Amino acid sequence: MKKIFILVLFSIFMFTACAPAGEVVASQGSIEVLDAWARSTADGQSVAGAFMTIRNTGEAADRLLSASSDAAGFVEVHEMKMEAGVMNMAEVAGGLEVPAGASLALKPGGYHIMLIDLNQPLAQGQVITITLEFEQAGAMVVPVQVVNP
Numbered sequence: 685m686k687k688i689f690i691l692v693l694f695s696i697f698m699f700t701a702c703a704p705a706g707e708v709v710a711s712q713g714s715i716e717v718l719d720a721w722a723r724s725t726a727d728g729q730s731v732a733g734a735f736m737t738i739r740n741t742g743e744a745a746d747r748l749l750s751a752s753s754d755a756a757g758f759v760e761v762h763e764m765k766m767e768a769g770v771m772n773m774a775e776v777a778g779g780l781e782v783p784a785g786a787s788l789a790l791k792p793g794g795y796h797i798m799l800i801d802l803n804q805p806l807a808q809g810q811v812i813t814i815t816l817e818f819e820q821a822g823a824m825v826v827p828v829q830v831v832n833p
């Protein structure tokens with residue numbers, strides 16, 4: 685019994701240890717992308733959110749202009765907003781600025797990458813790629829881990 689309990693504790697610890705924690709998954713020019721993940725989907729679900737931290741190590745601001753992925757028909761940069769007491773999301777107009785020396789978190793409830801018209805359901809453990817197009821750093825391919833949070 686005690687052994688099982690320890691095993692359970694160990695698995696929980698391992699899961700925590702494997703959870704994204706400041707891991708750089710792509711970098712180009714002054715832009716680093718950390719902890720990129722997307723939410724797994726149910727059958728018939730045609731959209732999914734992808735999240736990550738974008739860090740600008742440079743001395744000039746950069747801007748995420750657009751995104752694309754071969755996992756989805758099209759991809760938009762979205763923002764969640766409360767409007768008249770209702771949570772809504774909309775495409776960020778004019779791209780998303782990443783100030784010099786700053787990190788920008790794309791996370792549930794805030795900015796996110798929206799995969800629309802998925803080609804197939806996203807399954808936990810799968811890795812998809814999203815190409816981010818930055819004004820300064822150019823196009824960069826980001827591996828995105830699919831998880832079931």
Ligand SMILES: [Cu+2]
Nearest residue numbers: 762773796798
């Ligand atoms: Cu969205």
